[in-house]
Amino acid sequence: MPHVDTHCPYCALQCGMRLAGTRVTPRGFPVNAGGLCQKGWTSGELLRSGERLTTPLIRRDGELTPATWAEALDLVAARLRELTAQHGPDSVAVFGGGGLTNEKAYLLGKFARVALGTSQIDYNGRFCMSSAAAAGLKAFGADRGLPFPVTDLADADVVLLAGANPAETMPPFVQHLRGAELIVIDPRRTPTAELAALHLAPAPGTDLALALGILHAVVAEGHLDKSFVDLRTAGFDDAWRLAAAWWPERAERVTGVAAADQRRAATMLGEARNAYVLTARGTEQHATGTANVGGWINLALALGLPGREGSGFGCLTGQGNGQGGREHGQKADQLPGYRKLDDPAARAHVAGVWGVAPESLPGPGRSAAELLDALGQPGGPKALLVFGSNVVVSAPRSRRVQDRLSALDLLVVADFVLSETAARADVVLPVTQWAEETGTLTNLEGRILLRRQAVVAPAGVRSDLDVLRGLATRLGQPAERFPADAETVFEELRAASKGGSADYSGVTYDRLRTGEALHWPVPAEDHPGTPRMFLDRFAHPDGRARFAAVDHTGPAELPDAEFPLQATTGRVLQHYQSGAQTRRIRELVDVVPEVFVEVHPDTAARAGLVEGERALVRSRRGETVARVRCVGSLRPDLVFLPFHFPGEGRANLLTNPALDPVSRMPEFKVCAVALSKVDAV
Numbered sequence: 001m002p003h004v005d006t007h008c009p010y011c012a013l014q015c016g017m018r019l020a021g022t023r024v025t026p027r028g029f030p031v032n033a034g035g036l037c038q039k040g041w042t043s044g045e046l047l048r049s050g051e052r053l054t055t056p057l058i059r060r061d062g063e064l065t066p067a068t069w070a071e072a073l074d075l076v077a078a079r080l081r082e083l084t085a086q087h088g089p090d091s092v093a094v095f096g097g098g099g100l101t102n103e104k105a106y107l108l109g110k111f112a113r114v115a116l117g118t119s120q121i122d123y124n125g126r127f128c129m130s131s132a133a134a135a136g137l138k139a140f141g142a143d144r145g146l147p148f149p150v151t152d153l154a155d156a157d158v159v160l161l162a163g164a165n166p167a168e169t170m171p172p173f174v175q176h177l178r179g180a181e182l183i184v185i186d187p188r189r190t191p192t193a194e195l196a197a198l199h200l201a202p203a204p205g206t207d208l209a210l211a212l213g214i215l216h217a218v219v220a221e222g223h224l225d226k227s228f229v230d231l232r233t234a235g236f237d238d239a240w241r242l243a244a245a246w247w248p249e250r251a252e253r254v255t256g257v258a259a260a261d262q263r264r265a266a267t268m269l270g271e272a273r274n275a276y277v278l279t280a281r282g283t284e285q286h287a288t289g290t291a292n293v294g295g296w297i298n299l300a301l302a303l304g305l306p307g308r309e310g311s312g313f314g315c316l317t318g319q320g321n322g323q324g325g326r327e328h329g330q331k332a333d334q335l336p337g338y339r340k341l342d343d344p345a346a347r348a349h350v351a352g353v354w355g356v357a358p359e360s361l362p363g364p365g366r367s368a369a370e371l372l373d374a375l376g377q378p379g380g381p382k383a384l385l386v387f388g389s390n391v392v393v394s395a396p397r398s399r400r401v402q403d404r405l406s407a408l409d410l411l412v413v414a415d416f417v418l419s420e421t422a423a424r425a426d427v428v429l430p431v432t433q434w435a436e437e438t439g440t441l442t443n444l445e446g447r448i449l450l451r452r453q454a455v456v457a458p459a460g461v462r463s464d465l466d467v468l469r470g471l472a473t474r475l476g477q478p479a480e481r482f483p484a485d486a487e488t489v490f491e492e493l494r495a496a497s498k499g500g501s502a503d504y505s506g507v508t509y510d511r512l513r514t515g516e517a518l519h520w521p522v523p524a525e526d527h528p529g530t531p532r533m534f535l536d537r538f539a540h541p542d543g544r545a546r547f548a549a550v551d552h553t554g555p556a557e558l559p560d561a562e563f564p565l566q567a568t569t570g571r572v573l574q575h576y577q578s579g580a581q582t583r584r585i586r587e588l589v590d591v592v593p594e595v596f597v598e599v600h601p602d603t604a605a606r607a608g609l610v611e612g613e614r615a616l617v618r619s620r621r622g623e624t625v626a627r628v629r630c631v632g633s634l635r636p637d638l639v640f641l642p643f644h645f646p647g648e649g650r651a652n653l654l655t656n657p658a659l660d661p662v663s664r665m666p667e668f669k670v671c672a673v674a675l676s677k678v679d680a681v
């Protein structure tokens with residue numbers, strides 16, 4: 001059978017794979033070097049899923065019933081026209097996703113701002129690594145998760161992983177860490193922590209105090225790279241004024257991490273020839289997420305790591321197109337090319353590419369959590385169009401999200417299965433999935449990839465691009481303004497990105513087809529791309545990186561007599577994000593079929609719970625029922641729940657929607673909870 005070389009449908013590593021029909025085999029590609037995790041190996045089953053949607057559905061008399069495409073698109077367009085005429089363009093909102101291809105993310109932003117004229121667009125990447133993006137932009141002037149190829153990590157002597165668990169979330173990545181001693185910062189003893197030379201387990205929500213304590217030790221023990229700080233950075237004095245108060249013994253009192261271990265981490269990093277500091281969701285998904293990441297960047301800058309070949313700072317992107325998804329204009333405050341929506345020059349450039357007047361483009365809108373919370377409320381959107389996201393499971397305080405969706409006049413969901421969000425829609429539009437269409441994605445190292453079509457889509461489904469075109473033309477837009485062909489959309493995206501920090505203008509499908517490794521920025525067709533950024537200068541006008549003046553404040557919610565424990569949420573190897581895809585794959589469900597709660601055995605005993613029993617976990621926002629897993633290595637004050645599961649097992653029924661003031665990231669990683677037997681309340 002002929003095969004097609006393509007990429008995995010899931011995480012931001014974007015492992016190379018080969019598809020012969022729906023049969024998956026790995027292939028040599030730099031990020032995975034022939035490896036795949038269990039999710040990747042079993043992803044062909046998604047293409048054979050019997051739960052696949054193949055016809056549009058319209059809710060009639062309370063039931064979703066089959067309809068033709070013309071009926072569905074006519075109905076949606078008519079309702080959008082009515083609502084816009086009655087209540088203005090901001091009465092319609094759009095919600096995108098970090099799994100959408102670059103072309104879809106780009107066209108979705110254009111659709112919202114040109115066809116609908118709404119400012120109300122954001123996407124689920126806001127819940128993923130928006131705080132890392134905000135901190136990276138502030139520090140370096142440009143935000144690329146890893147500003148170096150993952151293969152560079154092979155040269156590291158020491159890698160500090162803050163809130164990152166790649167051994168579970170992206171196992172093929174771990175081969176790049178083989179030569180390094182690992183320092184793992186995580187309140188849980190994760191599979192990655194098991195590989196560490198030094199595992200530091202801070203109390204949940206105290207990441208920044210720990211970063212400050214280690215920075216203090218770095219400076220006190222003479223590891224500050226003074227010439228790098230003087231020549232290539234700004235703001236050290238302000239940052240140090242705050243960090244100077246965090247001697248390791250003080251940080252120990254807040255974090256629970258022994259001062260000696262903080263000093264050991266400082267020595268390991270300071271004495272390493274080559275070292276990296278990498279962050280991920282564990283330290284980013286907090287109401288202090290931007291400050292937390294700023295603290296880790298400060299540490300890396302003090303050691304002189306960023307902008308040096310063989311060393312550096314980076315964030316491990318999560319979603320498949322988490323990087324590209326935040327570059328092309330589906331964010332509330334952003335235009336393509338990673339441009340700011342409120343920048344007059346950016347507006348003029350993008351409006352020129354789109355053939356519209358700059359003043360016709362709306363301004364910045366609400367961030368994802370604020371947008372969801374405003375749905376159906378006075379002054380809030382009355383209609384929501386969702387592409388590539390399952391907010392009923394993935395958004396914080398999900399009972400409230402569910403209620404808000406019910407308050408809408410119109411909910412439209414484009415998906416390829418009936419996700420928990422699609423099941424609540426008024427109109428469901430069945431769309432193509434990964435290997436059924438060609439498109440580009442940008443992986444965690446800023447490498448632009450061509451994910452090729454490998455199978456024919458089932459009859460009845462359409463690409464999201466085709467759906468956007470169908471709606472836009474019904475809303476009075478010229479068809480040529482909304483191409484349905486991915487390569488044509490990409491050609492326009494190139495022009496729109498030109499001159500922006502994420503400049504794709506030199507990338508063509510032909511270059512990608514020949515297998516060229518193109519990391520952005522690629523400002524011309526004869527430019528080789530930029531695998532390593534910042535080697536000569538950072539992206540601020542003066543070429544210097546910025547220290548962040550940050551101090552520890554702690555989590556938004558602390559335990560008390562009623563909610564004496566802290567809960568943190570996260571991922572397991574077998575499932576991806578809201579689980580809409582992986583919960584439909586038998587081999588994955590066989591391993592992890594349902595939500596569980598990890599509890600220290602003493603904590604379980606105090607609640608009268610035993611291994612395997614179903615427990616009630618309550619927070620100020622709701623409660624969930626999960627099966628007890630006793631884990632002796634867990635802190636007794638902490639419980640852990642994976643967030644991939646639906647219904648009453650949603651971890652996000654518990655989570656705190658307190659927002660980071662800079663990035664608007666919700667506090668997924670820590671909230672106060674109580675644990676009891678199901679029948680005890």
Ligand code: SF4
Pocket residue numbers: 008009010011012013014015032035036037038039040041169170171172173
């Ligand atoms: Fe690779 Fe991530 Fe896919 Fe696993 S889920 S095979 S790590 S891209």
